[in-house]
Amino acid sequence: MSAGRGHEPAILVRAGTWRDYQSLAGHHYRGGPPATRVRVLAAEVEGRGRVAGVLVVSMPTLNGRWRSAAWGGRYAPTGHGGKRLMARRLNAEVRTISRVIVHPRYRGLGVATRLVRAYLANPLTRRTEAVAVMGAYAPFFERAGMRRVAVKRTSREARLGWRLRTLGVPAWRLMDVDWMVRTVARNAALRRAVHAWARAGRATRSARSGRLLPALAGAALTARPAVFVHG
Numbered sequence: 001m002s003a004g005r006g007h008e009p010a011i012l013v014r015a016g017t018w019r020d021y022q023s024l025a026g027h028h029y030r031g032g033p034p035a036t037r038v039r040v041l042a043a044e045v046e047g048r049g050r051v052a053g054v055l056v057v058s059m060p061t062l063n064g065r066w067r068s069a070a071w072g073g074r075y076a077p078t079g080h081g082g083k084r085l086m087a088r089r090l091n092a093e094v095r096t097i098s099r100v101i102v103h104p105r106y107r108g109l110g111v112a113t114r115l116v117r118a119y120l121a122n123p124l125t126r127r128t129e130a131v132a133v134m135g136a137y138a139p140f141f142e143r144a145g146m147r148r149v150a151v152k153r154t155s156r157e158a159r160l161g162w163r164l165r166t167l168g169v170p171a172w173r174l175m176d177v178d179w180m181v182r183t184v185a186r187n188a189a190l191r192r193a194v195h196a197w198a199r200a201g202r203a204t205r206s207a208r209s210g211r212l213l214p215a216l217a218g219a220a221l222t223a224r225p226a227v228f229v230h231g
Contacts, residue, residue: 009045011052011111013118016042021054024101030133034058034098041118043102043111052106055115058098060090060129066227070149071127095123097130100140116144120230127231133223141228149227156200157220163193164221174218177211184214 020042025033039057044050067075075094077086097119102111120128130146132138142148153161164171167190174180174194184191197217198204204216 009047009109011109011114012044012046013114014042014044016040016051016054020051021056021099021101023051024054024103027103028099028101030099037098038095039119039124041115043115043118045106045109045111048106051103052109053102053111053115054099055097055119056099057119057124058096060094060096062087062090064129064131064227065154066149066151070129070227070229093125094127094129095125097128097141100130100138110140112138112140113143116141116146120145123231125231128229130228132226132228138226138228146228146230149229151225151227153224156197159200160193160197160217161221163189163196167193171218171221174214175222177215180214181211 017040018037021033021037021040034056036059037056038059041055041057042051043053043055045052064075075086075090077083097116100112100115116130128146130141132141161171164174167187169190184194194214194217197220198213204213
């Protein structure tokens, strides 16, 4: 498969390997590999002789608060055995694009868009999802033909946002570690708000102290994830 116009180099997409992913994993903003993987695609720029980008497809997460907006009630757990039936249907009908990574040297050539288009041309399932934490900086999903779905804030994010407004603290301030260390020491209300946010989430429950906790809370409010779907 290839794509190229005029003097632009052709982008070749092929079946990839986990080694292809590992060669570019360090260029992705998420730490650690995807929890599952069922397909890898790799892209090469013609004549360059090296992997320019990779796409990893994984099994879907069972809990996605965007699904009612994306698919209606298709994956809502209802009735007897609802969660089990929902999981079975979800695993049969949906796969997730869990990583799209492009080597910095080849960014701006359309490699990410080409990878997504190549997968959507021959998907493993009738429906495809992609969750981008840095959604505002991932326009290639829509360029490749996916549609964006709004993601509602979680209840704990909404509570923290409301509390920060009452305290007059903008969410981005929480990511200024030095400022937060000085402020939290003398602002018990702000400290309680951040700790309440941490206690309400499984992933942050065990990290209720430390310099980076407010930064995690601030990122949750400011770096809103975007979900893209196809099918």
